[in-house]
Amino acid sequence: MALAMITVLALFVGLLVLLPILSVASSVFVPASDALDHVLSVVLVDVVANTVVMMIVVAIATAVIGTTTAWLVAMCRFPGRRLFSWLLLLPMAMPGFIIGYAYTDFLMFTGPVQTALRSTFGWSKSDYWFPDVHNVGGVSIMLSLVLYPYVYFIVRAAFLEQSTNAFEVARTLGHGTWSCFFRIALPLARPAIAAGVALALMETLADFGTVQYFGVHTFTTVIYRTWFGMSDKAAAGQLATMLLGFVAMLLLAERAARSRRRFHRAGRKEIPMQLVELRGARAALAMAACGLPVFFGFVLPVAILVNLHVAGGDDLFGGRFVGLAANSLALAVGAGVVVTAVAALVAYALRVARHPRERGLLRLSTLGYALPGTVVAVGILGPLGALDQVINGVAQSLMGAPVGLIVSGSVAALVFAYLVRFLAVATNTLEAGLEKIPVNLDHVARTLGCSPARVLTEVHVPLLWRSSLTALVLVFADVLKELPATLIVRPFNMETLAVRVYQLASDERLAQASTGALTIVALSLLPLIVLTRSMDQRSAS
């Protein structure tokens, strides 16, 4: 019966998380309006083209960068390998719109690079050509630079957990290192690569800050324009639902392509993997392959931000920032724990669910990650407000007086918002981990009389701790830089670093915003480093 308990509990939580998404999707019952007609006939082609180009570029770029670097760091020995194993994660700490601001400042017509070119060569506007980052290609590169760590993170863990046996068999059969990579490691890591790329793509689809600043129309900007500019919430909801349908189809297609293949680990990994020794030009190439993403995704933008901070940072830097950082940290840790726990429940229920309908519902509940943050936030406000109405109705009849808002505007509401938004991050990570545990193990434990709950606590949890830690850190980093939901769901007077950055950036005070952005980056560093360290120790032992 415990089986039923876990599934029922997961389904209940899944439904809860699905509520805001359903409240957005319910707009499909509203008849199509003029605004929707207008969007479909006037701007849709442009928007779909931009969105598709962005998705293709981000998918390829994150998969290539993430997988290559993960392979190099996990399987090869070259100078700086241990350093790179955590340096490669750093771009994750950089919010997309911040890296966009930084590169704009650096590369724009009035920025240091072009100004230097003009003054050195005496050029004016028409004398030279300079690449413009403010287009769909530029946005895709910016997003790829900060999103590839999702792939790297998950794929690296997958490589580390791959069995040596398969490689040894392959080597015996005369396959070289690269052949092993392409014919064994890569196919085996496919679920992990897919999970990482799916996260990167969902984050890309949800992005508003970067595309808006770069002037690139995507589904997100059109949803915003329809909703706020044309005051047509129903049409905006319908567009958001189309976006969700698109994402759902994509995820389904990927699952179908994988179909019935299983990716469990065969045999236990007792002998540590023999690292491939890289020397000379090969080592230099490996260092370049790992160094470039770190340089362009982290070092350069941070240097630009530091420069901006020095030129004119935040006036409030100092004591006030301690409070902001404390709020940010508390939320990120709290939400990280809650989201990871729920994700463990969902991932496990997905594993044991027999019925496709149960799986479908659980999968739907993770779609919040692909929705623009403001859309999710507003989707949450509705059900919370309704719940408060009910509570007040009851209070009125029992005590003769309303009690005011209980859930809306509480910290719990905010954590719930993060749950809706980031459940996919943690669930995908945990699922990728779970997939590698053979179902046989469950069966054996069950045959020995273990309840499913005990299978979870005594078999899976010890095997899953690494994935759980990974999920926790990913959610932590995401919450730290999350903005729209934090802005709109938070309690009175609760300011976070991301809120501070928004206040300054939305007022076009980029230099001052750099201080808060750098603090967010700094706060993300510690957990990222601790995590990689612990993963390394684990794989070495």
Added chain:
Amino acid sequence: MERFVVGRRSFLAMSAGGMASVAMPNVVRAQEKVVNLYSARHYDTDEALYGDFAKATGIRINRIDGNPDALIERLKAEGSNSPCDVFISIDAGRIEAARAQGLLQAINSEAIVGAVPDNLRDPDGHWFGFSTRARVIMYHKDRVKPGDVASYEDLANPKWKGKVLTRSSTNIYSQSLTGSVLAAHGAEKTEAWCRGLVANFARAPKGGDTDQIRAVAAGEGDLAISNTYYLGKIIRTNKPEDKELIAKIGVIFPNQGDRGTHINISGGGLAAHAKNKENGIKFLEYLVTASAQRYFAAGNDEYPVVANVAAPASVAGFGTFKADKLNARVFARNNAEALKIMDRAGWK
């Protein structure tokens, strides 16, 4: 300090298990005098203003700031339970949208009516403006003579091909400006104007107003559409690297010969379900006092709305001008239509 205390409290509550803190932030002790503010403004100087108000009246301000549209959604979702007393936005269209959805209540305040000109407040008393900004044309003094461009309409003249810079039509300032042109000329002429303007763009719209000003100074275009306070801020902070920019950029107040320059307001009103109604009204009245008005002027380079407070030096140098008296209700209604026109004209 106040903020830090709240932060630490929620920190402890969350580490203790989180869920126990559910109701905590909403508990407002009955005897404490407060105003709960939902604000789309987020300028640091506003905090000093709130502090002064608290000192003068003993009324503490609780605040959530954010995107005005999202705040409106939050107000709607909270309904009659909403703790919000005062709603503040930085665009007339959004305040009017809040009124149209029944989220504001009318107040009858002699202090406000006496201080704020008619065209800057709702005829029924639901909202009023407490500061204004003008959407002007900024030009490069070496390449444009002030007489060359006299109106928004002139920006669509083919002689400025490849010279005009503006931000995206996603931005509310672009929408409100087009909404005001729509009120003056009707849909057909406005679309023609938009097409002419788009044909003159120096580059695809991107960045904020400051980016357009800097691009003019650097020679990427000759004319930029911008709000006054963005240049005001550059002038006020007066950094050495901006000296050259400040010397090169001139300001034209468009349409002085006819309807006047398009202006927008920062404004506010009393929430429909305000629980601290008296305190809320006191706060709104405080916003039109001379000392509060000076904060808006000095801190954010906006024009005060009351007659006896001077514009800040940073924008006073642009000169005085005739403002478009179009009521905000009109361009708020025009927003959706304006955006569709901009879409059709290819104003990204």
